[in-house]
Amino acid sequence: MNTQKQFKKQSAEKAHDQQHLLKIRKAIRTYDEKVAEMKQAQFIDWPAARKQAGQIKQYVLENWADLLEQFESNMKENGAEVLWAETAEQARQIFLEIADRHKAKKIVKSKSMTTEEIELNETCEANGIEVWESDLGELIVQLAGEKPYHIVTPAMHKSKAEISKLFHEKLGSVESDSAEELTMIARAHLRQAYVTADIGVSGANFLIADPGLVHITENEGNIRLTTACPPVHVVIAGIEKLLPRLEDLALFLPLLATSGTGQQLTGYNNLIRGPRAAGEADGPRKMYVILLDNGRSQLHADPKLRIALRCIRCGACLNACPVYKTIGGHSYQTTYQGPIGAVLTPQFRGIAEWHHLSDASSLCGACTQVCPVDIPLHELLLENRRQSDEQSNTSLFWKQSLKIWAVIMSDRGKLNAFHRAAANGAEAAALLLPHETGKRIPKLARQTFAQWWEENEQS
Amino acid sequence: MNSREKILQRLRQSSPLQNPATSPFGNDAGIFADYTDDENKWLSQFRAKFAALNGELYEVGNIAEAGQQIQKLLSGASPVLAQEHPLIREILPTVEPDTDFYPGLELSAPEFAEYQAAISVADCLVARTGSIVLNSRSAGGRRLSILPPLHIVIAKTNQLVPSLSEAIALYLKTKMDWSYAVIITGPSRTSDIEKQLVLGAHGPKRLAIVLLHAS
Ligand code: SF4
Numbered sequence: 049m050n051t052q053k054q055f056k057k058q059s060a061e062k063a064h065d066q067q068h069l070l071k072i073r074k075a076i077r078t079y080d081e082k083v084a085e086m087k088q089a090q091f092i093d094w095p096a097a098r099k100q101a102g103q104i105k106q107y108v109l110e111n112w113a114d115l116l117e118q119f120e121s122n123m124k125e126n127g128a129e130v131l132w133a134e135t136a137e138q139a140r141q142i143f144l145e146i147a148d149r150h151k152a153k154k155i156v157k158s159k160s161m162t163t164e165e166i167e168l169n170e171t172c173e174a175n176g177i178e179v180w181e182s183d184l185g186e187l188i189v190q191l192a193g194e195k196p197y198h199i200v201t202p203a204m205h206k207s208k209a210e211i212s213k214l215f216h217e218k219l220g221s222v223e224s225d226s227a228e229e230l231t232m233i234a235r236a237h238l239r240q241a242y243v244t245a246d247i248g249v250s251g252a253n254f255l256i257a258d259p260g261l262v263h264i265t266e267n268e269g270n271i272r273l274t275t276a277c278p279p280v281h282v283v284i285a286g287i288e289k290l291l292p293r294l295e296d297l298a299l300f301l302p303l304l305a306t307s308g309t310g311q312q313l314t315g316y317n318n319l320i321r322g323p324r325a326a327g328e329a330d331g332p333r334k335m336y337v338i339l340l341d342n343g344r345s346q347l348h349a350d351p352k353l354r355i356a357l358r359c360i361r362c363g364a365c366l367n368a369c370p371v372y373k374t375i376g377g378h379s380y381q382t383t384y385q386g387p388i389g390a391v392l393t394p395q396f397r398g399i400a401e402w403h404h405l406s407d408a409s410s411l412c413g414a415c416t417q418v419c420p421v422d423i424p425l426h427e428l429l430l431e432n433r434r435q436s437d438e439q440s441n442t443s444l445f446w447k448q449s450l451k452i453w454a455v456i457m458s459d460r461g462k463l464n465a466f467h468r469a470a471a472n473g474a475e476a477a478a479l480l481l482p483h484e485t486g487k488r489i490p491k492l493a494r495q496t497f498a499q500w501w502e503e504n505e506q507s
Numbered sequence: 508m509n510s511r512e513k514i515l516q517r518l519r520q521s522s523p524l525q526n527p528a529t530s531p532f533g534n535d536a537g538i539f540a541d542y543t544d545d546e547n548k549w550l551s552q553f554r555a556k557f558a559a560l561n562g563e564l565y566e567v568g569n570i571a572e573a574g575q576q577i578q579k580l581l582s583g584a585s586p587v588l589a590q591e592h593p594l595i596r597e598i599l600p601t602v603e604p605d606t607d608f609y610p611g612l613e614l615s616a617p618e619f620a621e622y623q624a625a626i627s628v629a630d631c632l633v634a635r636t637g638s639i640v641l642n643s644r645s646a647g648g649r650r651l652s653i654l655p656p657l658h659i660v661i662a663k664t665n666q667l668v669p670s671l672s673e674a675i676a677l678y679l680k681t682k683m684d685w686s687y688a689v690i691i692t693g694p695s696r697t698s699d700i701e702k703q704l705v706l707g708a709h710g711p712k713r714l715a716i717v718l719l720h721a722s
Contacts, residue, residue: 078702092540104532113518126686132511184708185699201699208701227703235709243616259683269653269695269710275687276649277616287514294679295531298671299538301690302636309698312556313636316710317690325686329610329648341514349521 051381052404059375059408068205068376075204076367082310083364090302090312101303102422105358108290109348115257115290116339122260126322128335136166139284139340143168146336147177150280152246156238158264158271159183160251161199161361162284162340165383168249180241182270184234191218197377199384200308200363205376238270248278248332252285253360254300255337258293260321262337265304267315275320281332283320287339288357300360307362307420343396352431356391358421365415365425371408380405387415391428394436403436467496535670541635542670549634549667556637560693561706563715573598576717577626577659584623584657590647592628594661599626609647619650624657625711631677632662632716633690635670639716640678642688649687658694658711665721 062068087094108115120130133139143166147155155172157163157179169190172179181190185202189195191214196202203211211230215221221233242248250271254263262283264271275281291300297317305311324331348354366372366386377385382393382405390405406429415425453473456462471492508516536542543552557564565580567573577598581587587606589595599606607622627646629639639660643649652658668674671690678688695710706712 075702088540090539090541092538097538100532100534100538110522112522113515116515116518132509132514134510134513138510182709183699184697188699203699206700211700227700228705230700231697231705231708235707238709239620243620267696267698268708270708272649272653272689273709276653293531294675295533295672298535298675299532301671302539311692313638313690313692315691315693315696317692319688319690320686321683321688322686325644325684328643328686329651331643331649331686339514341510345514345517345521348518354521 051401054381055379055404055408058379058381062376062379063374069374071205071207072373072376075201076373079310079367083306084310086306086310086312090306097299097303098420098422101299101420102358104291104296104299105360105421106355107292108288109354109357111292112287112290112348115292116287118257119255119260119290120339122258123262123322123337124260126260127325128260128322128337130337130339132339132341134341136340136342139166139338139342140168140171142338143282143284144171144175146280146282147172147175147247150246150334152177152280154178154180154241154245155247155249156180156182156241156245156274156278157186157249158251158266158274159186159202160249160284161196161383162251162286163249164196165286165342166284166340168284180238180245182238182241182274183266184231184268184270187234187238188214191215195378197385198363198366199361199386200366205378242273242277245274245278247280247282248274248276249282249284250274252283252289252337253304254291254297255285255289256291256294256297261294262320263297264318264320265301265314265316266318267309267311269316271318272316275318276331279333281320281323281335283335283337284340285337286344287341288344288359303420304360304362307364307418347392347395350395353391353395353428355423356388356395356425356428358423359388359392360421361388362420364418364420368414368418370410370412370414375408387425387429388423391425391432394432399432399436399439403432406432406436464496464498467492467499533672533676535635535672539635539670543634544669549669550664552634553632553637553667556635557693557716560637561696561714562637562693563713564718565715566718566720568720570598570719573661573717573719577661580657580659580715580717581624586622587624587626588619588622588651588655589626590628590651592647594628595626598661609651616650619654622655624659625651625655626659626661627652629660629662629666630688631666631668631674633669633671633674634667636692638671638674639691639714640674640688641691642685644685652689652691653695653710656707656711657713657715660714660716661719662716663719663721 091097123130131142169179181187188203197205212223215233216223252262253265305314323335369386372386382389394402409429411426413426456466565576585605589606591608591611629641631640694706694714695708697708698704
């Protein structure tokens with residue numbers, strides 16, 4: 049089955065799954081309330097704050113190469129090794145070489161969408177390296193053999209009862225209906241991982257160019273343990289994660305926490321400059337930063353879509369999207385779901401195969417409204433559609449007909465003049481339009497409202 | 508050409524010519540509704556924010572009181588790992604006999620995990636967010652403040668700063684010769700299971716500050 053058919057089938061199933069809808073709506077309602085409250089309490093002027101953040105990110109995009117080099121040389125000075133990967137495959141090879149060098153048999157990993165993007169878990173397992181996910185939500189989806197449902201809250205779709213059953217089956221724990229007990233089961237299980245793993249792997253939220261520093265945010269403490277206990281720390285980060293200066297975090301940390309989870313700040317904001325420094329008590333002896341391109345620099349060449357690279361992966365556009373809330377995260381079959389996923393995936397993986405994600409939008413603009421870095425997401429969805437149309441092999445006849453149709457439909461005078469012809473045309477078009485395209489032409493009433501009014505006004 | 512050069516070249520080719528400059532962000536007063544530059548309000552703001560995060564704040568007037576407070580906090584928690592630091596040495600002789608000092612002894616990861624409480628100092632406290640800032644050089648390494656289930660921070664009221672910009676500015680004034688720093692905002696937590704808040708997900712379940720009033 050091709051990706052488009054699969055998407056349609058899965059979305060239709062999920063849209064009618066009442067249980068699923070209830071779970072997602074409940075989770076997102078809790079999120080919405082917290083976010084609204086925090087925006088109000090923390091920001092004098094939220095639109096002004098996000099505009100400022102958007103400008104700082106734009107600055108990064110326009111000075112990208114220089115800032116990356118600055119980041120690299122500062123990190124090197126602190127003793128970290130910086131490695132560059134053009135593709136997911138290169139990133140996997142680089143990681144496997146590091147693992148080989150340190151004879152790693154077991155890695156402990158914190159939540160990172162970039163490692164999902166390069167399918168690090170599958171790569172490790174295929175090469176005999178054990179992978180322990182340490183984020184609670186990630187652990188749950190890993191044990192269930194699933195992919196993350198959401199870029200911020202991976203196990204949003206799992207109920208307490210499902211998690212209890214899962215832990216019972218996979219970890220041999222006693223069933224429980226208390227979120228606290230279930231969390232403690234995971235805590236005890238993972239303590240083992242931190243103290244025995246050969247490598248700790250993390251993503252990054254921000255790469256600070258000046259001074260060189262990797263920022264990672266979390267609530268649980270699993271990132272702190274992952275980056276403190278094992279003898280080697282590997283960061284895998286997309287090249288767009290840059291920020292110019294440490295001072296910028298004073299804006300971006302509250303912004304990300306508010307949009308991501310409705311918190312003022314997340315529990316731990318980790319700032320990592322390098323491996324253990326001379327005279328320090330502990331910390332990894334080696335630190336590597338793998339910078340992943342994987343389509344980002346190509347996207348940068350597109351002047352319209354480049355702005356999507358501002359994204360800080362807060363997840364707000366997913367939670368705001370009526371399509372995401374109906375079909376759920378798994379239907380997308382992508383690393384990044386929701387509106388930002390629908391913008392990026394066709395660009396990264398090919399418009400021909402993935403344009404249906406940009407088509408599946410009501411263009412309501414809710415995503416654009418919530419984005420903390422001011423990305424006009426719905427306009428980018430339209431741009432994807434335009435590019436897809438340009439590349440498609442729809443016949444010239446159809447393209448021309450639709451153009452004429454658009455001219456008539458967007459002008460009242462023309463529509464009145466051509467009404468009868470247009471109505472006939474639409475019916476004919478509906479019959480003629482090749483069925484496989486799945487497109488429907490709206491049915492035109494035989495009579496315009498003005499005509500109807502004239503006839504019926506007196507009676 | 509290697510990957511690095513190829514990536515950088517592509518980015519350079521597509522970068523537009525204009526170089527829109529932005530000044531570093533430092534406008535907390537203009538952005539955040541809860542920002543206050545009135546020094547007299549920082550402590551009350553910190554109290555409220557830290558309490559809302561489920562942190563425990565104990566205010567003391569002198570070293571002896573600090574010792575008593577720590578004793579109370581440690582009741583039942585043993586063994587204890589304290590940061591090797593003059594202020595902590597000054598406070599601790601009067602309390603808890605079963606305390607190891609770190610660094611100063613070699614601890615493997617499993618040994619480290621045995622400790623039931625940790626005591627450290629901090630670099631500053633952030634009033635607006637109720638946060639504690641510390642680093643791997645000033646606060647006894649990376650593991651001390653995250654592995655044990657109770658973390659006690661000893662701080663002074665003159666370490667309060669109004670917001671994150673000021674906390675960052677403090678660091679930028681130094682050599683920043685640490686490899687790791689963390690902004691701690693409340694005890695370890697998760698809401699991954701049905702959005703219910705649970706404390707002590709992987710790190711400390713309890714976070715306490717013993718705050719010495721600077722006289
Ligand atoms: S596009 Fe904007 S709202 Fe969506 S995840 Fe990225 S930063 Fe957040």
